[in-house]
Every structure is written in structure tokens, then in C-alpha cells.
Amino acid sequence: MEVVYNPYDPAVNDDPYPVYARLRREAPLYHNAEHGFWALSRHADVSAALGDSALLSSDHGPVLDPAAWGPQARTYLSFVAMDPPDHTRMRAIVSRAFTPRRVAALEPMIRQIARGYIEEGVERGTFDFARDFAAKLPLDVISELVGVPPSDRADVRRRSDILVRYDPQGKMADTGLKSILSLGDYYASIVADRRATPRDDLVSALVADGGLSPEEIVAFLFLLIGAGSETTTHLLSAAWYWAWRHPGQRAAAFGGAITPWVEESLRYDTPAHGIARRLTGAAEWHGVRVPADAKVLILIGSANRDESVFPDPDAYDLGRDTSRSISFGVGRHYCLGGPLARLEARVALEELTKAVSPSYEIDPDGVRRTTHGNVRGMVRLPTTVAPA
Template identity: 80%
Template sequence: MYGVDVVYTPYDPSINDDPYPVYARLRREAPIYHNPDLGFWALSRHADVSAAFTDSARYSSDHGPMLDPGAWGPHARTFLSFVAMDPPEHTRMRAIVSRAFTPRRVAALEPMIRQIARGYIEQGLEKGTFDFARDLSAKLPFDVISELMGVPPSDRAEIRRKSDTLVRYDPQGQMADAGLKSILSFGDYYASIIADRRTTPHDDLISALVANGGLTDEEIVAFIFLLIGAGSETTTHLLSAAWYWAWRNPDQRAAAFGGAIMPWVEESLRYDTPAHGLARRLTEPTELHGTLVPKDAKIWLLIGAANRDESVFPDPDVYDLSRDTSRAISFGVGRHYCLGGPLARLEARVTLEELTKSVAPGYEIHEEGIKRTAHGNVRGMVRLPTTVRAT
């Protein structure tokens, strides 16, 4: 067994604050790591994680992508839609959703995204000091998705509160009890929107899903859970990471404010990946790095570690907007490549463009006030106090 002295859990705050030294040890000393207490096996090298993503027959998604015990299991599709399915079910449902969630529909959102971004940036500038994570990066993607689906503003605060259950770690696995019941109880609300769109179509995503046919109301509700929960979380943490790491690296901040917006987005995705890991179920006994891993083992694919693999990215712990990020796997690889990736990139690009237009590059971040998530799949900031001034 590799690296018996390496200890890794994504729920240890001391590791979660800066997991990259541990990831480096995992890649070097324990490329297949077993945590018997939490019941998972972790792959951390870029080659291994990429290969697992593309081998859906061996690495099944049918128990969902979440590490938490309450979210792991055959019930995961109830609130995570096709990301908790394998072919042919995954192929069928993703194809139907893709016909509604088209690149054209995503591209058409840009003016609306820009307007929302400007509004939150103006509020931040008026305050001078505000919480970038809570008051901008958490609100913007949620508003965008709500607009996309036609959810009225008056309902969004309650929906955001309910959806937080999807990205909150509970080590006792009670999500399957209280938390999951809370989520499912809100399905009635989404079902009422679907029923309304069947009789009175709007120009929104739910109407498009209904018009395309082929999905039951329950399947549409599951997709809405996925989009509102996991869909907004990635952009939230991407924006905060870009803002934070540009501040920590003044030379790169100068490049970002000088117009290197997409390199800023892509390097932030690689360097501080929002979706740090995804779980898979092993469908047959498999030897990995000399260790026989049993059938039905929970395999933890460490995207955050793979994106810092020195065999792929030279000087991986350096935040460098000029680097080649083409091999980063921030949104996965293969048939489960994140359908919302283009929307996340669009939201990040537009928001960062508006920030560089309106905010002077000499902004400050108050590190003592930063608070990070404690969730296994997602790593990011839920508090990011910053002081800004207008250009």
C-alpha cells in the first residue's frame, strides 16, 4: 500500500485551507489513497483522473458525484439529474437537455449577465468595503440561472436557502434524512412552474424543456435542482478565486486588468479549481498502482490535484496567466463534461470585464475575514471582504 503515512480528508479545515501540499504528496507517494474511515479511494494524478472520467463503464456515475455519505447512493439522481446516471439513461437525458440548453441560448444571456454584474458592482463601489463572495459572486450566478428559468425575484432568497443543502457537508450523512426531505419538499414549487409553462409557455429554459418533450416533470425538476444548486456554485467560487489570486499576485493582476480576461478565467479554474473532486463507483475489481481496489468502491477523482500535476503543468503552484491551460480538467472530461461550463465561463468573463472597467486595480482584500467552504466536492470562499474604489 502506498503512502501509509499520508493522511488526507477533504473535511479537515487545516487541509481544506491549503490542500495542495497534501495533493502533491498524494501524487508522489500515494497515487491510489484509501481513507477507510470515510470509505473512499482517491486518485490524484492527471493521467489517472482523466482516464477515469472517460471510462464510464468501469467508473460509474450511478451513485452520484458527491462524496458525502448522505448524498451517495442510487437516490442521487433525484436531485442531481443526469450527472448521477450512466448510458443509456445519461445519453438520452443529456441529449434532450442539450437541445434546450443550447450555445445560442447561453450566448444570448450576455447582455442580461452584464446588467446584473454592473448592478452588484455599483452597490459594492457605493459601500467601499463589501463581501465580494456573499454580495457579488454568490448572487450573480444564482440570479442568472433564475432569470434563465423564469423564477421571479420574490422567490429567489428562499430558493437559495433551500439549495444550500446541496452543497453543505454533513459527516453523519443526515442529508438523506432532514436535508434531502427539505430539498424534495421544494420540488412542488418547481412542479408548479413546469405546469404553468405547459399551459402558458414563456421565453425561458423550463418552457424550452417542456416544448422539447421526452422528459417527465420529475426529470425536469431533477435538472432544476442540479442547475440551481451545483450550477451556480462553480461560478461563485471561480469569481472569488480570480479576484483573490489576482490580488495576491500583483504582476498577474496587472495583466488581468490590462485585458487578459480569458487567461484570468482559465488560470483561476486550473489553479484553484471550484469542483475539487467527483465521486465514481467502481463496477469491477481493478488494480490501481499495485493495489487491488474492490468492486463498488467509492473512487474520489481529485480534479484539484490533477490540475496541479507537475507532469502536465510546469511550476504548477505558480499563478501564471500566460501559461497553457488547455489540458486542465476543471469541468471534467468525456461524456460527463460539465454542460454548464460555457455558461460559467461566460458569467466569469463578463463579470471580470465589468470589474476591470469600474474598479481600480489597487483593491484590497482583508484576509482575516476570509471563510472557506467545508464541502468535499466544492472548494471556495463563502466570505471574501474587499475594499474597492472606482477607476
């Protein structure tokens, strides 16, 4: 039977890796006529495709779903949905504000926020790790960086969720459109406030730089607060879940192997497991010609399980070499927030191992995964913990 890959199939969403393995073996260039895309699954092809922004354009955004695909993607995904020269200009300006020094300075604040949520979880004994910890921590960190007050954060999370949901039919409810518009108005009010009264936060730095229009700053905030916090959310949940599933690796993690825990979780269950691109001209892969303007899905999640690069790739192994993992992309679109995501994950997992016994439990029947076409992660992760 020929391999069939449909990212909207619930069974594939639950566990895409057997299908990815067949794609790499049998159909390294795969065509899904129903949903109108081609897919690359081997590490070599994925790395090359991510690095070739001239052939594979970002100008329709990275999201496969029809509602999000198109030139309008830059409105809420900022420079992630741009090519040079716009991408070069915007990324350079944002990078000046989003400096390594500014990111490193967040560590004490990240640690304080993490401790607060962990203490709440330990006190309760049973809590939802995904909802009550992994989703809240990154949003709080980004909110502190940007300057969103604590009183507004729950509402910002609720309204930004629409950006990371999908509808394979390409339809979006009126409530979803209203949510996005209201969120845009809220971000615009933050920009206007910082223009009038600068503070020591990222938005004030972007306003002071003067290189971005208010509309461009708002688009960047959509990216940063919405999609930007989601990667860390799913990374934390993956690390917690897969360590639970593999007691030997959990012992290593709780024994101090925090950085390997982060890196192997990124490889093993990559949060951004598919990135879409528009083909600027006809191209050929594996003897098959793909026409210009085709939608190409670059399967990072498959590349990170490629047996030609990672021995025994389906083993969760904190001792492996993850240096060729491409979880945050390649080339000019390498994730600007990657260092922050790694910092948040390291600090959060350090604090968890200090406060929580390694004998924690997860209710597997209560685990629920996101149904986003490009992103893989858990939205429900019921956990029972005891103090360390």
C-alpha cells in the first residue's frame, strides 16, 4: 500500500513518526493533491530547502492551513512571512532590541515566575502541566519583555490562541476574526503608550529605534506573543512527558542533565515540525518536477528522526549527539527566539527538578494534543507530583 500523509488526520497528528519514516524511505518528495502541497522529509532535503530562500519563498507565511496561507500572512507573522529586502530590514531592527544581553537578563525573572507556578502545582499535588505551567510561563516571560501587565495576560492568551489553531477547510469563525482584530487594537495601544511614555521594555526599544512603523511593531507582537510563546510551551510539555515515558532518561534528567534534556526533547518531538514555503520557480526533487508557486511543506520533525543522521532515531536518549538537530530552522529564517526558548526551558526544568520528586505521574488517558497543522504539542497533560 502506498504511503499516505495527511497532517489533518487525527491518527497522524497523534503520532506522525511512523508515517515520516515511510516518507523518507518510499516518498522523499510526497504530493498531497487533496490539500495541495508537496512535502520533503529527509534531513538533507529539509536542511537544503530551509537554507534556500531564493527558491523557497516565505512570502505566503510558514503555515500550511489555507486560512493562514497567502501574502496577508505578514500582517500577523511579521518578518517570518517575508523575503529580503523586507525580511533583512525588519529582522535587523528587531535583533537590535532583542539582544543576547536583554535575553540573558531575563533569567532571574524567568526563575521567579517558574518557582511560583511550581509551588502552586506542588501544593495542589495534581495539576495540568501543559495548561497550568507550560502555557503560562512563556506567555508571562514574553509579557514581561514586552510590557503586557499581569491583569491583561489571561485575556491576551485567550485571544492569541486563534493564531495557532487550524481549520483544514480554510474557514475562520467571525469570533476568531474579531479576536484577532481586537488583539491588534490592544497591541496598537501598547505601541502608542510607549511612544508617549517610554519604559524599559522591548516595545519601547523598538519605538525608540525608529526603523519600524507602528503597524510593523504590532505585527511583530502578534508573532512574539502568539506563535513565539507556543514553541516553548510545547517544548516544556514534551520534555516532561517523554522523560516520564522513559524512566532511565528521567533519572539522568533529574540527575542534572538539563541541557541534554532540552536538546533531545527538541529533536525527538520538535514543536515546529512543519514549515511551509512557496516555490518561486519550477524545481526537481528525486526525479519529480514541481511547478512554480507550489506549496512545499518542509518536515523538520521528520528530519530530526532521520536514521541517516541520528542512530536509532526513535529512541529518546539524553546521551546522544544532537548537534545536527534543526529544530529552530536553518539560514536567514533561523528562529530569533531560539535562545530565549532554550533559556526558559533550562531554567524551568532546573526549578522543577529541585522542587518535584522524579517519581511524578502523568494520566495518559487525559493527554490531549494540539490540532495545529504545523505545530506538535500537548494542550492537556494531567500530572501528579510530590515534593522533592
